[in-house]
Amino acid sequence: MKATPPARLQLHDLHLAQGQRSVLEHVDGSFQPGAITALIGANGAGKSTLIQALMGELRPINGEVVCTVPKKRRAWLPQQLALDLTFPMSVEELVMTGSWPSHGAMKGYCAAHYRKGREIMARLGISNLAHRPLGELSGGQRQRALIGRTLMQEAELLLLDEPFANVDSETVDILIRILRQMADDGVTIIVVLHDMDHLQRLADDVLMLSGGHGRWMAPSALTHSPATAQVVPFTLGEHHVGSV
C-alpha cells in the first residue's frame, strides 16, 4: 500500500515560533501518501502551530515544509468550535462547497456534482439529513458533514484536529472507516488525537511533540514499550512534564 510513492509532505529541520516564542525546533519527517499519521502531544506542545505551518499559514523561522500537494487539494478540518455552525446552510450545501477546486466560485453545480454529493452523504450515513440546517445537527452529524466536504474536495492531504471530540461512537466507527478508505486511495492524512484507543485503531505512524521536539514512533510503541507508563499519560496531557 505504501511501498514506494514519494512523500508529498516533508519537513526539513523545521523551526517554528509564535511571535517571539519558539515552539518547535529541529522537526524532521515525511508523511507518506496513504499513511495516517497521528499527531499527539500535551496542550501547548505545538500541535496547532505545526498544523498552521503544514497548511502554509505560518512561515517557519528556519527549515522548510515541502509540500507537493496543490493548495486546493489540501483540506483542513478544524475543531468544530472554530466554525460558525449557526450559519443558515443545509448539510447538502455544506458538502457541495467542497466542489470548489473543480468548479470555482462562479459556476453553478451540475447534476453530476449533486449525484456525487448524494453518494458521499450516503457513504457517511447522512442522506436523511441532506436538507437539515447545520445548526440543528449533533456533534457527530456535523463532523460527518464536514468530512463529506473534504471527500467532495477530493483532498490529497487531509489534516484533522481532534475529529472525534464530542462525537458519538457510531460516528467514530464510520469516520475511521472512511478515513481508512481515503488513505487506501492514496490520501495523506494527519490527525491530531488525544484518545489512545482511537489512535490504535486509526494510525499508521505517530508523531509525538514534546519539549519542543518531534519524535516519530509506531503506534504499537505507545502500548507495548516499557516507556508506555510515562508516555501515555504524558501525551494525554494529564501530567505536567517539563516545558519548552
Place this chain on the structure above:
Amino acid sequence: MWDLFNAWLIAPFDYGFMRRAVVGGLALSLAAPPLGVFLVLRGMSLIGDAMAHAILPGVALGFLLAGFSLPVMSVGGVLFGLMVALLAGAVSKMGGQREDAAMASFFIISLAAGVMLISLGGSSVDLTHVLFGSVLAINSTALLLITGISTLIVITLAVIFRALVVECLDPLFLRGQSRHSGWVHSVFLGLLVLNLTAGFQTLGTLMAVGLMMLPATSARFWSKRLEGLIGIAVVLAMIASTGGLLLSFHLDIPSGPSIILLAGAGYFFSALFGRYHSLAAKLRRKTTPLAVEQGY
C-alpha cells in the same frame, strides 16, 4: 372607498419627485437587504452603522465643493468610506486590534468631521438634508445614480455569493481554496459603502443603514434559510420604503425617519409574531409538548 384608496396610495405618485423616490427606494430595497443579511450572519451588524458615519465627511466635502449636487457628494462619500474601511483594516492588521475596534474609532472621528464641515459651509437645513435625507432631492441624475449603484451591487453580490457564504462559515477553507480570498471581504465592504452612498439621498447618511439592517434582522424571525432570509428582507424593505414614502408625503414628515420607523415597526412585529425565536413562537412552545425526536 376607491376614492380613499386613490387619494392615499395612487394620487401621491402624480408628483414626479414621488415617482422618482419610490423607484429609488425599490432599487435600494433590492440591493441593501442582502448586504444586511450577510452583516447579521457574520456578527458584524454594527459595522454598517460605522460605515454610514464614515461616508459623512466625504459627502460634506462634496457639498462644500459643489453645493447640493448628489453625484459629487456621492463620489466624496464613496471615496471617504473606502478610505476609512481600508484604514480600519490596516490598523487592525498592524496592531492586532480587532477590526470593529478600529472601525469604532474611525467612525466617530468621521461623524464629527462631517458635521463640522457641513456647518462650516451651510445652514442647519442642509445638515438635516444630509443626515436625514429628502425625497425632494431626487432628480433624474440622482435616480440614475441610485439605480445604477443598486444594479452594480446586486450583480457583484451574485458573483461573489458563494465565496461570501464559504467565508462566513469557514474562512480558513476559503483561504485554502482561493488566492483571492482576501478580496472577498474587501469587495463586500466596498459594496457596503456604495450602498450607503446610494441610500443617503432619500434616507440620509444616518438612516441609510436602517434599510440594510432592519429588514435583515426582521427576516431572522421568519426564515432559517439563506435564500429565505434574503427574499423576506427584500420584500420587507420594499414595503417599508414605499409605505414610508407615502407616510412622509401625507403626514409631512421627513422621508428617511418615516421609512426606517416603518421598517422598525416591521421588526417589532416580527419579534412578537415571527415564526422562529419570536415571543409568539416561545409561547407556542410552552403550550404544545415538544415532539420527541429520535436521534443523536
